[in-house]
Amino acid sequence: MANVHRRFALVIDAAKCINCKACEVACRAENGVPLEYSRNWIAEEIRGEWPRVIATYEPGQCQHCEDPACVRVCPTGASHKRPDGIVAVNESDCVGCRYCILACPYEARFFREDRGVVEKCNFCVDRVEAGQLPACVETCPSKVRVFGDLNDPNSRLNKVLATRRYTLKKPGAGTKPKIYYLV
Amino acid sequence: MLHAEWGFLIATDLFFGGLSAGLFLLSAAVLFIVKGDEPRYPNVARWGAILAPWPIMAATAILLFDLGHWYRFYILMLHFRPLSPMSLGTWVLSCFIGVGLVYCYSWLSDEERARLFSFLPQKLDTLQRFNRDLSPLRRVLALLGAPLAIGAVLYPSFMLGVMPSRPFWNTSLLIPVFLFSAFTAGSALLILVAQAKSDEQESRFLYGVFASALAIELAVLAVFVLFGLVSLEPVHDAIRLILGGPFTLWFWVGLVAIGIIAPLATIAVALLRPRPRFVFVSAAAMALIGAYLLRCVFVFVGQASAIE
Numbered sequence: 087m088a089n090v091h092r093r094f095a096l097v098i099d100a101a102k103c104i105n106c107k108a109c110e111v112a113c114r115a116e117n118g119v120p121l122e123y124s125r126n127w128i129a130e131e132i133r134g135e136w137p138r139v140i141a142t143y144e145p146g147q148c149q150h151c152e153d154p155a156c157v158r159v160c161p162t163g164a165s166h167k168r169p170d171g172i173v174a175v176n177e178s179d180c181v182g183c184r185y186c187i188l189a190c191p192y193e194a195r196f197f198r199e200d201r202g203v204v205e206k207c208n209f210c211v212d213r214v215e216a217g218q219l220p221a222c223v224e225t226c227p228s229k230v231r232v233f234g235d236l237n238d239p240n241s242r243l244n245k246v247l248a249t250r251r252y253t254l255k256k257p258g259a260g261t262k263p264k265i266y267y268l269v
Numbered sequence: 270m271l272h273a274e275w276g277f278l279i280a281t282d283l284f285f286g287g288l289s290a291g292l293f294l295l296s297a298a299v300l301f302i303v304k305g306d307e308p309r310y311p312n313v314a315r316w317g318a319i320l321a322p323w324p325i326m327a328a329t330a331i332l333l334f335d336l337g338h339w340y341r342f343y344i345l346m347l348h349f350r351p352l353s354p355m356s357l358g359t360w361v362l363s364c365f366i367g368v369g370l371v372y373c374y375s376w377l378s379d380e381e382r383a384r385l386f387s388f389l390p391q392k393l394d395t396l397q398r399f400n401r402d403l404s405p406l407r408r409v410l411a412l413l414g415a416p417l418a419i420g421a422v423l424y425p426s427f428m429l430g431v432m433p434s435r436p437f438w439n440t441s442l443l444i445p446v447f448l449f450s451a452f453t454a455g456s457a458l459l460i461l462v463a464q465a466k467s468d469e470q471e472s473r474f475l476y477g478v479f480a481s482a483l484a485i486e487l488a489v490l491a492v493f494v495l496f497g498l499v500s501l502e503p504v505h506d507a508i509r510l511i512l513g514g515p516f517t518l519w520f521w522v523g524l525v526a527i528g529i530i531a532p533l534a535t536i537a538v539a540l541l542r543p544r545p546r547f548v549f550v551s552a553a554a555m556a557l558i559g560a561y562l563l564r565c566v567f568v569f570v571g572q573a574s575a576i577e
Contacts, residue, residue, distance in 0.1 A: 155433065158352060159355065159431065159432070161356035161359060162348045162350070163348055163350060179344055179348070181336050181338075181342060181344050182336045182338060183336055183355060185428075188274055188275065189431075189434055191433070197274065198337075202336070202341070203337055204337075256434075256577070259433050259576055
């Protein structure tokens with residue numbers, strides 16, 4: 087049962103990321119994602135040359151948009167947005183047309199050849215419904231991610247958003263993402 | 270090599286869909302050009318009708334095999350989502366196939382229908398009651414099928430065009446590109462099939478339609494490229510994929526030169542001075558290759574384009 091009065095979102099403080107990939111491992115373990123696919127990832131960028139070199143790591147995943155393009159185009163409604171804002175895929179309705187993969191500006195979806203369906207991050211919805219944090223949030227050793235309810239003014243997520251500057255990915259896509267990247 | 274979620278199967282599907290729609294629309298349009306009580310261009314009308322349903326049926330079969338599991342296609346039919354172009358397209362294509370088959374049947378002669386029903390096993394003898402002459406219904410069927418054919422030809426441009434994440438596709442100019450390419454493909458196939466049976470006047474009509482469709486398609490493609498060049502940065506970047514990018518050769522040599530300019534030049538020269546039939550046939554064959562390449566180029570380039 088979705089949390090009707092909640093609106094889940096995530097803050098990512100990429101500056102804290104050490105590229106340990108624990109989030110990816112936790113996600114695989116929690117959701118049974120095979121090694122050839124990934125629901126989340128860390129984009130690595132290395133600038134400059136030794137000895138003046140800087141490496142930045144930025145975790146990425148489904149942006150759980152307010153107006154998700156994947157949901158708009160899905161011909162069966164398998165891709166859907168729950169009342170609590172989590173964008174999920176109902177696998178029993180997914181025909182594997184992969185239209186949503188092309189519509190997603192964040193390339194956050196992948197096609198499971200073995201199962202013939204599309205998968206993506208769903209904020210570990212079973213854990214969230216049981217009052218737990220998503221696996222990637224809980225496992226991160228440097229606390230890169232802050233998960234919470236945008237409708238709860240006392241949530242840590244809202245406190246972080248109120249005190250820190252943040253950016254959204256690809257705002258030009260018009261999908262209103264709900265993953266906030268601290269700057 | 271670019272990883273493409275939609276590959277040659279989807280390009281083939283779009284090509285066959287456009288071909289069927291082009292054939293149907295040409296047949297339906299010439300049905301209303303009459304000389305006395307008879308159609309002025311009977312071979313175009315008849316062969317357009319007879320050929321129209323088959324490519325789109327092949328396209329639908331191809332589409333099924335591109336799904337995760339082909340046998341789950343029925344789930345598409347259990348949902349109607351008016352804002353999803355693919356959902357709308359599923360219903361439009363299904364209806365178009367149905368009307369197209371009946372329209373095709375209405376063009377069969379008494380002998381052809383008798384031959385068709387002679388293949389029925391005795392157990393299915395009750396189906397003989399469908400052996401009826403539907404020729405009086407041709408105009409009704411043409412009018413019923415024309416909007417569906419337009420829907421079938423426009424659905425890919427709608428399906429691709431609604432994705433802001435793919436700037437190469439995200440323009441309404443895809444509509445005329447696919448529409449006129451459908452007329453090019455339809456008239457090209459009719460030249461290959463019906464020209465031998467047509468008289469001089471009908472052949473010249475067919476060449477005229479073919480050349481006009483090619484010329485308009487070329488103009489629309491030019492506008493598409495110019496629009497991209499003067500548009501916002503993501504669209505501009507997307508257009509560069511065919512202007513010096515990895516798809517340049519496919520677009521300019523395969524599609525524009527071989528698929529449009531060569532057949533257009535060939536048909537223009539052939540219309541000025543009488544030429545043997547194979548000249549027209551080769552122009553039509555090149556245009557069909559061009560129509561297929563257009564779908565391939567648009568399917569692959571669109572997936573390679575993205576917003577930053």
